[in-house]
């Protein structure tokens with residue numbers, strides 16, 4: 001009943017691709033979620049929620065079209081602490097999962113490599129659609145991998161769950177028809193192993209981020225016979241970074257005023273017409289994908305202000 005209610009909500013936004021309806025109905029989301037989670041409140045602040053303490057609210061919450069947060073700060077911030085800095089694992093928002101799966105364009109018999117197992121829910125949907133033997137999923141956090149493996153097995157969907165760094169892929173079972181990452185790679189660091197391990201004509205769907213502006217693009221690539229992946233942005237989303245590709249925080253306070261930092265190569269000459277696009281996801285963000293923007297003086301008028309671009313990866 002809860003799945004049907006969620007499907008009705010998603011249907012009203014036309015968010016359930018026909019080819020995913022049966023798999024979506026076959027996989028109960030609550031089975032994959034831990035008993036203790038956090039959900040964002042209306043102000044976007046994470047609030048703890050426990051199945052033992054309030055089973056009805058927990059169940060209603062996990063069947064909302066919302067992300068369910070299951071880990072902060074790589075597990076160092078423990079439930080129910082709400083002071084975690086970064087959410088490092090979640091069950092993604094159902095409409096986002098479905099849009100990524102639709103972009104993946106799977107067909108019967110396809111093999112899929114997923115990066116970022118998390119709860120195992122996306123892997124379960126893939127297994128319900130294509131069969132568990134056709135799915136391999138990699139999770140960097142061993143605790144999450146163990147728990148997802150157990151849930152998938154208990155659900156009769158014995159997907160291969162590997163613990164490891166997804167950026168390396170899993171060469172021994174390559175080539176895959178499809179690769180999907182549910183953690184965002186930085187624009188300048190898309191792991192080439194994913195391209196090398198996808199068959200010619202195969203598809204890679206991945207969120208890609210720049211630090212500057214914090215924008216994440218969902219990108220769909222097709223791999224050609226020369227080992228080149230080309231594609232387009234198919235959506236704008238919020239997504240956590242691949243572990244191993246997180247950029248450290250860096251602000252003006254890190255700069256020594258007596259020791260001028262090395263300067264970066266000059267920006268591209270044509271920065272585009274729209275300042276908003278230029279700032280967050282335009283050419284400037286792509287030229288300096290690890291840079292963060294810092295403004296250290298209030299605007300003197302409403303037209304101009306000084307923007308510092310700081311690149312923690314090279315100190316410029």
Ligand SMILES: C[S@@+](CC[C@H](N)C(=O)[O-])C[C@H]1O[C@@H](n2cnc3c(N)ncnc32)[C@H](O)[C@@H]1O
Pocket residue numbers: 088089090091092115116117118119120121122123138139140141144164165166167182183240241242243244
């Ligand atoms: C948004 S969550 C995944 C959602 C998941 N597909 C689901 O259905 O629950 C992203 C996951 O990617 C994992 N991750 C981050 N960096 C990774 C890496 N380098 N290799 C493998 N997994 C990684 C995180 O630990 C986290 O569990």
